[in-house]
Amino acid sequence: MTAASLQMIEVRGVSKFYGSxxxxxxxxxxVSDGEKxxxxxxxxxxxxxxxxxxxxxxxxxxxxxxxxxxxISLPQTDICKIREEVGxxxxxxxxxxxxxxxxxxxxxxxxxxxxxxxxxxxxxxxLLRKVNIAEKAGAxxxxxxxGQQQRVAIARSLAMNPKAILFDEPTSALDPEMIGExxxxxxxxxxxxxxxxxxxxxxxxxREVADRVxxxxxxxxVEEGTPEHFFTNPTHExxxxxxxxxx
Amino acid sequence: xxxxxxxxxxxxVGDGASIPLKSDTGLFTAWRIAFFGSIVLCLFLAFGxxxxxxxxxxFVPEGIVITFEVTxxxxxxxxxxxxxxxLGRISANRLINxxxxxxxxxxxxxxxxxxxFYIYYALGRFVKIPAIMSAIIAMAFCYxxxxxEIFRAxxxxxxxxxxxxxxxxxxxxxxxxxxxxxPQAFKTVLPPxxxxxxxxxxxxxxxxxxxxxxxxxxxxxxxSETFDYFExxxxxxxxxxxxxxxxxxxxxxxxxxLNDGC
Numbered sequence: 001m002t003a004a005s006l007q008m009i010e011v012r013g014v015s016k017f018y019g020s021x022x023x024x025x026x027x028x029x030x031v032s033d034g035e036k037x038x039x040x041x042x043x044x045x046x047x048x049x050x051x052x053x054x055x056x057x058x059x060x061x062x063x064x065x066x067x068x069x070x071x072i073s074l075p076q077t078d079i080c081k082i083r084e085e086v087g088x089x090x091x092x093x094x095x096x097x098x099x100x101x102x103x104x105x106x107x108x109x110x111x112x113x114x115x116x117x118x119x120x121x122x123x124x125x126x127l128l129r130k131v132n133i134a135e136k137a138g139a140x141x142x143x144x145x146x147g148q149q150q151r152v153a154i155a156r157s158l159a160m161n162p163k164a165i166l167f168d169e170p171t172s173a174l175d176p177e178m179i180g181e182x183x184x185x186x187x188x189x190x191x192x193x194x195x196x197x198x199x200x201x202x203x204x205x206x207r208e209v210a211d212r213v214x215x216x217x218x219x220x221x222v223e224e225g226t227p228e229h230f231f232t233n234p235t236h237e238x239x240x241x242x243x244x245x246x247x
Numbered sequence: 248x249x250x251x252x253x254x255x256x257x258x259x260v261g262d263g264a265s266i267p268l269k270s271d272t273g274l275f276t277a278w279r280i281a282f283f284g285s286i287v288l289c290l291f292l293a294f295g296x297x298x299x300x301x302x303x304x305x306f307v308p309e310g311i312v313i314t315f316e317v318t319x320x321x322x323x324x325x326x327x328x329x330x331x332x333x334l335g336r337i338s339a340n341r342l343i344n345x346x347x348x349x350x351x352x353x354x355x356x357x358x359x360x361x362x363x364f365y366i367y368y369a370l371g372r373f374v375k376i377p378a379i380m381s382a383i384i385a386m387a388f389c390y391x392x393x394x395x396e397i398f399r400a401x402x403x404x405x406x407x408x409x410x411x412x413x414x415x416x417x418x419x420x421x422x423x424x425x426x427x428x429x430p431q432a433f434k435t436v437l438p439p440x441x442x443x444x445x446x447x448x449x450x451x452x453x454x455x456x457x458x459x460x461x462x463x464x465x466x467x468x469x470x471s472e473t474f475d476y477f478e479x480x481x482x483x484x485x486x487x488x489x490x491x492x493x494x495x496x497x498x499x500x501x502x503x504x505l506n507d508g509c
Contacts, residue, residue, distance in 0.1 A: 056414075057411050057414065057415070080414075080418070081417070083414060083415055084416075084417030086415075087415065087416075088411075088415035090411070092408050094406075094408040094409060094411065094412035095412075096409065096412070096431075097431065098431050107426060108413075108416035108417060111426060112416065112417040112418055112422070160416055160417060
């Protein structure tokens with residue numbers, strides 16, 4: 001098996017129900033090592049649910065999800081270990097408000113990775129410099145703008161040295177002028193070869209960064225392909241309609 | 248518990264400070280009149296009528312120490328009981344959840360005085376424990392049940408994204424609870440815990456019926472010897488009043504600080 005064909009994340013025939021409402025309908029896709037996959041679609045289409053399922057924040061009713069070779073729906077799989085390897089960035093940042101920016105980055109490093117305080121702080125500062133916010137290391141999250149908070153959240157996730165990062169609408173809660181700074185950080189990560197699965201409404205980002213675009217509607221994958229194919233010549237009516245509405 | 252109430256405005260009735268009225272501003276607030284009034288009254292009685300009152304003021308303070316021992320001991324233990332039961336109440340494990348809920352329901356349905364008797368006399372048949380210990384345990388057991396609901400509400404008030412963020416970083420549920428949820432929940436439950444402390448301080452007078460020489464019991468001992476019932480209980484009431492007013496002020500200051508903080 002060559003490095004390019006190595007499957008980082010495999011989603012196989014996944015379905016999920018909320019009562020009688022089917023949130024996910026037989027979803028299947030793979031993400032190989034270093035690949036950037038962007039999931040788009042109207043709200044309520046199940047994009048976020050798929051992403052959250054990969055990190056076990058949602059349980060699935062049918063199918064399986066394999067991350068780094070381990071089936072996460074099996075009871076013997078250590079979910080914490082999977083989550084250590086797969087970072088997640090949320091729409092609402094979810095920084096820890098009772099901890100400073102620096103402590104937000106060092107907490108999981110010391111508690112989960114068992115790094116020394118010194119090592120954790122060195123790594124944290126380096127990452128904060130990388131996302132251009134080192135000067136706020138001692139500040140509390142409430143003193144930061146949304147864009148700054150989301151950059152800290154990305155750095156916090158990077159501090160665990162994840163093999164992949166899931167982004168759940170990372171810019172949807174931001175004021176327009178702050179979206180750029182967060183997307184720039186994400187583009188840098190993409191260039192460095194990070195495996196990324198991004199749920200977003202930022203079509204420019206999808207076009208520029210994605211290796212593959214997945215379009216979802218009503219819990220199904222309607223269309224999947226390269227950004228060129230999807231944005232210029234989508235096959236399905238639903239995808240065409242969606243694009244005509246947002247572009 | 249009260250989901251079926253259609254009211255939109257919450258009715259805030261604490262055991263601590265009375266909610267200040269809008270008109271309750273300026274120099275003469277109800278709190279100031281009550282607090283400084285009772286201090287002035289105490290001083291007046293002690294030095295204006297030393298023949299009657301000085302002896303009372305010399306005799307009862309020993310009881311204040313006991314009252315505090317019981318109150319502080321019980322509140323600390325109640326926080327432990329409350330935290331355990333509160334975590335139990337939100338546990339996904341049905342057995343743990345059931346036991347915790349049962350504890351809360353049963354204890355809240357039995358008067359504190361009955362519980363005090365029960366632990367002191369009924370359990371006293373099997374294990375011999377000093378009166379003050381059984382008083383502390385009984386009060387803590389009772390208040391722990393109320394505290395459990397405070398902790399449960401406090402933990403549930405923390406946005407679920409916090410737990411998710413901690414989990415997604417690879418923390419276990421337990422680590423996330425300890426490092427992320429509880430420190431934040433603790434901040435929100437501090438004022439209600441302060442109110443419980445004040446309620447407990449007042450309820451601690453119930454232990455005087457066991458052989459515990461708290462403030463009220465010292466008063467009873469003094470009064471039954473001198474027959475100065477009026478004078479003694481006036482002093483006892485004033486001391487309780489000063490103490491509770493003092494602590495209720497502390498709680499409201501704490502509340503303001505916490506509100507400003509975040």
